[in-house]
Amino acid sequence: MDKQTITIYDVAREAKVSMATVSRVVNGNANVKPATKEKVEKVIADLGYRPNAVARGLASRKTTTVGLIIPDLTDQYFAELARGIEDVARMYDYQIILSSSNGTDMKTDLIDNLLGKQVDGMIYMGNQIAPDFEERLIEIDLPVVLTGTLDVDKKLASVNIDYFRAFSAATKRLIEHGHKEIAFVSVPITKHTKQDYKLKGYQDALVQAGLGLSDKLVFEADATYEAGYAAAKSIADSDATAAMVATDEMAAGVLNGLTDLGVKIPEDFELISSNNSQLTQITRPTMASITQPIYDMGAVAMRMLTKLMQHEALDETQIELNYGFAERGSMRKS
Amino acid sequence: MDKQTITIYDVAREAKVSMATVSRVVNGNANVKPATKEKVEKVIADLGYRPNAVARGLASRKTTTVGLIIPDLTDQYFAELARGIEDVARMYDYQIILSSSNGTDMKTDLIDNLLGKQVDGMIYMGNQIAPDFEERLIEIDLPVVLTGTLDVDKKLASVNIDYFRAFSAATKRLIEHGHKEIAFVSVPITKHTKQDYKLKGYQDALVQAGLGLSDKLVFEADATYEAGYAAAKSIADSDATAAMVATDEMAAGVLNGLTDLGVKIPEDFELISSNNSQLTQITRPTMASITQPIYDMGAVAMRMLTKLMQHEALDETQIELNYGFAERGSMRKS
DNA sequence: ACTCTCATTGTACACGTTTTCAGAAATCAA
DNA sequence: TTGATTTCTGAAAACGTGTACAATGAGAGT
Structure with a gap:
C-alpha cells in the first residue's frame, strides 16, 4: 500500500538536521559540511530513503523524463534507434516515456499527453511526420x-x-551493373x-547517367514484410531489373516475393x-544495403537532447552521420 | 521556457468558480451542476488548460504510469509483447516508462529507479529473472x-x-519424423x-518415446542471430538430425549456419x-514454429496489471494462453 | 414562515520536494 | 579578542493538484 513511507522529513529527523540539508546532500549540493553530509548519507542508507521523483518534479519543474515517439516497436530500424537513445538516456539519468504512434492515429494529442507528464524534452522518430504534428x-x-526524420525547414534539431x-x-x-530500369520501392x-x-x-543517379525517370518504376507500400512481398508481383511485372x-x-x-x-x-x-x-543477413540471398549507424x-540524438535540456549550446542542429555500403548476396560481384 | 503557464487557478478565476470545482470537472467527478460543468469545460478549452500530471501524481499518489522492464528492444519477441502492452496501456490511459535490462546489468536498482518515479505498477519480461531481482x-x-517469464513459486502474477x-x-x-537424436538449442x-x-x-517427449537424453544435444548460447549461427557448427558436429x-x-x-x-x-x-x-517467414526455408499469441x-498482462492497480479481484493470477504450431519449410511434409 | 435535506460549491490543508533568504557557526585577519 | 568574511544550516514559501470538510443555497414538507 504505502509505496513510499520514508520521506525527506524522516531522514531529517533521524539525522538531526533540517530537510533542506538532506535535500542538499541528495542533490550533491556544493556546500554542506563533510561531517553532516556523511551523517545524512548514513541515515539515508539505513532508512532506505528514496527521493520521490514526482515531488521533486513538481518543486523543481524538471522531471528528468523524456518522451519518445516511435511508430512501431517491432520495426528493426526504430528499435535500434531506440536502443541508442535508451542507453544514452540512462547514462544521463533520464527516463523514457514511450509513446507509439501506430501509423494513422498519429494525432497531436500524443504530444499533449507527453506535455501533461511534464517531460523535459522529446525525441521523434518516424518515416514521415505530418505537417500539423511538426x-x-x-x-x-x-x-x-x-531522428530518422527530416523536417521541412530544419527548424527542429535532427540527426x-x-x-x-x-x-x-x-x-x-x-547503374554500373548495367541496369537501365531500376525500381524504387518505398513507404508512401x-x-x-x-x-x-x-x-x-x-x-x-538516373539522371546523371542519362537514364530516364518513370513513375512506373516507383512503388509505394507499407513498411512491412507483407507489403513488400505483395509488391513483388507488380515489380516482377514491370521492366525493372533491379x-x-x-x-x-x-x-x-x-x-x-x-x-x-x-x-x-x-x-x-x-x-x-x-x-x-540484421534482416539483411538473415535473408537468402543476403541483402546488399546502404549502411547507417543507426544505434x-x-x-x-539523445545526447543532443540532453544538451538542449541543459541549455548548452549546440555546435550544429542538423547532424549528418556517415553512411556506407555493404555488398551482399543480392548483388552480383562487381 | 514556461512549459505550463496555465494552472487550475487560471481556469477557476476565468470560470468564476473555485479550483475544487475545476478539479471535479477535470476528473469527471459526479456532482457538479451541468451548467457549471459546461462553463468550466469551455474555459478549459479556450485556455488550452492541461492538467499537470506531476502535481496530480503528488496529490493523489497515483501517476497512471507503469514501468516496463524489457531485456532488448530489438528482440522481436519482446518488441511484440511490448506492442501488446503499449496498446492496452494507452487504452486505459497509462503511460509506459521504459527500462531496458540489457543482459548483465540487470541490477535491482532498475526497480528502485522505477519506484522513485512512483510508478503505479510494473511489467517484467525476460528470458529469465535473477532470484534477487524477483x-x-x-x-x-x-x-x-x-510475461514471457516464469517465477519459481508463482508469487507474482504472470501471463x-x-x-x-x-x-x-x-x-x-x-520424433514422429523418425529422429532419434534431437538437439535442444536455448539461451542459458x-x-x-x-x-x-x-x-x-x-x-x-524424448522419454515418453523411449529415447535417451544426452547433454551433448543441449546447446546454450545467447539469444542472438550471431550466437545461433556460431552454434550451428557444434550442432553439425553432433549426432543431431533435428x-x-x-x-x-x-x-x-x-x-x-x-x-x-x-x-x-x-x-x-x-x-x-x-x-x-516474422523471422520464421523471412528465412529460407521458412521455419516451422510453435506459435504463441505474443501480442x-x-x-x-497489461490488462491484468490495470486490474491489480485498481484493486480489482483477479480470476486467476497465473494465466496461460493457448499455443499452436505452424508447419513450414524447415520440416518435411508429414 | 421555518426547519430540514440534499445537491452544489468553496476553503484549506496535504502531497514531498526544491529553493530563497536569513541567520548561525566557523574561519580569518588584525 | 574582535569584527569581518565565509561557510553552513534552517525556516518557510513555493510547485499544481486532490480532497476532507465546511458552507451555501434551494427546494420540500409542515
Whole structure:
C-alpha cells in the first residue's frame, strides 16, 4: 500500500538536521559540511530513503523524463534507434516515456499527453511526420530532436544521414551493373520527408547517367514484410531489373516475393536495401544495403537532447552521420 | 521556457468558480451542476488548460504510469509483447516508462529507479529473472505482472503459454519424423525459468518415446542471430538430425549456419523454432514454429496489471494462453 | 414562515520536494 | 579578542493538484 513511507522529513529527523540539508546532500549540493553530509548519507542508507521523483518534479519543474515517439516497436530500424537513445538516456539519468504512434492515429494529442507528464524534452522518430504534428512540435517551447526524420525547414534539431547522397551513390552501383530500369520501392512518399530525399537521390543517379525517370518504376507500400512481398508481383511485372528499397522489412518481402515468383536474385534481379539491420543477413540471398549507424544516430540524438535540456549550446542542429555500403548476396560481384 | 503557464487557478478565476470545482470537472467527478460543468469545460478549452500530471501524481499518489522492464528492444519477441502492452496501456490511459535490462546489468536498482518515479505498477519480461531481482519485485508492495517469464513459486502474477507442453508436443513431431537424436538449442538455462520448462518439455517427449537424453544435444548460447549461427557448427558436429530452438533469432542463425555448412534443410536436418515471429517467414526455408499469441500475452498482462492497480479481484493470477504450431519449410511434409 | 435535506460549491490543508533568504557557526585577519 | 568574511544550516514559501470538510443555497414538507 504505502509505496513510499520514508520521506525527506524522516531522514531529517533521524539525522538531526533540517530537510533542506538532506535535500542538499541528495542533490550533491556544493556546500554542506563533510561531517553532516556523511551523517545524512548514513541515515539515508539505513532508512532506505528514496527521493520521490514526482515531488521533486513538481518543486523543481524538471522531471528528468523524456518522451519518445516511435511508430512501431517491432520495426528493426526504430528499435535500434531506440536502443541508442535508451542507453544514452540512462547514462544521463533520464527516463523514457514511450509513446507509439501506430501509423494513422498519429494525432497531436500524443504530444499533449507527453506535455501533461511534464517531460523535459522529446525525441521523434518516424518515416514521415505530418505537417500539423511538426508544427505542434515546434510551437511547444520544449527541446525536441528528430531522428530518422527530416523536417521541412530544419527548424527542429535532427540527426540523420544524407539520404540523398546515400541513395544516389547506391543507385549508381546498380547503374554500373548495367541496369537501365531500376525500381524504387518505398513507404508512401510525402514531400520533404526522408523518403522524398531517398527518391530524389535515386532520381539524381538516373539522371546523371542519362537514364530516364518513370513513375512506373516507383512503388509505394507499407513498411512491412507483407507489403513488400505483395509488391513483388507488380515489380516482377514491370521492366525493372533491379531495385532500391527503402526499408529492410520491405526489402526482405520484395526479395522473398520475387524469389517465390521464380526470379533469380542476383542473377536476374539485383536489390539494395537501406537500413542494414540484421534482416539483411538473415535473408537468402543476403541483402546488399546502404549502411547507417543507426544505434549511433539514436545515441547522438539523445545526447543532443540532453544538451538542449541543459541549455548548452549546440555546435550544429542538423547532424549528418556517415553512411556506407555493404555488398551482399543480392548483388552480383562487381 | 514556461512549459505550463496555465494552472487550475487560471481556469477557476476565468470560470468564476473555485479550483475544487475545476478539479471535479477535470476528473469527471459526479456532482457538479451541468451548467457549471459546461462553463468550466469551455474555459478549459479556450485556455488550452492541461492538467499537470506531476502535481496530480503528488496529490493523489497515483501517476497512471507503469514501468516496463524489457531485456532488448530489438528482440522481436519482446518488441511484440511490448506492442501488446503499449496498446492496452494507452487504452486505459497509462503511460509506459521504459527500462531496458540489457543482459548483465540487470541490477535491482532498475526497480528502485522505477519506484522513485512512483510508478503505479510494473511489467517484467525476460528470458529469465535473477532470484534477487524477483525477490525485490515481490517485496516491493506494488502490482507487478510477468510475461514471457516464469517465477519459481508463482508469487507474482504472470501471463505465459504452457512452455512444457508446447515443447513436448513440438518435439513429438520431430520424433514422429523418425529422429532419434534431437538437439535442444536455448539461451542459458537456469532452474525454474521459461527455458527450464522448455527443456523439460523437450525431455519429456524424448522419454515418453523411449529415447535417451544426452547433454551433448543441449546447446546454450545467447539469444542472438550471431550466437545461433556460431552454434550451428557444434550442432553439425553432433549426432543431431533435428533441433528445437528456443528463440527465433537463434533459430534463424542455426538455420543459416547449418545451411552454410552444407546441411540441407529440411532434407538432412529439421528444425522447429518457438516464437513464430516474422523471422520464421523471412528465412529460407521458412521455419516451422510453435506459435504463441505474443501480442495478446502482452495485452493480457497489461490488462491484468490495470486490474491489480485498481484493486480489482483477479480470476486467476497465473494465466496461460493457448499455443499452436505452424508447419513450414524447415520440416518435411508429414 | 421555518426547519430540514440534499445537491452544489468553496476553503484549506496535504502531497514531498526544491529553493530563497536569513541567520548561525566557523574561519580569518588584525 | 574582535569584527569581518565565509561557510553552513534552517525556516518557510513555493510547485499544481486532490480532497476532507465546511458552507451555501434551494427546494420540500409542515
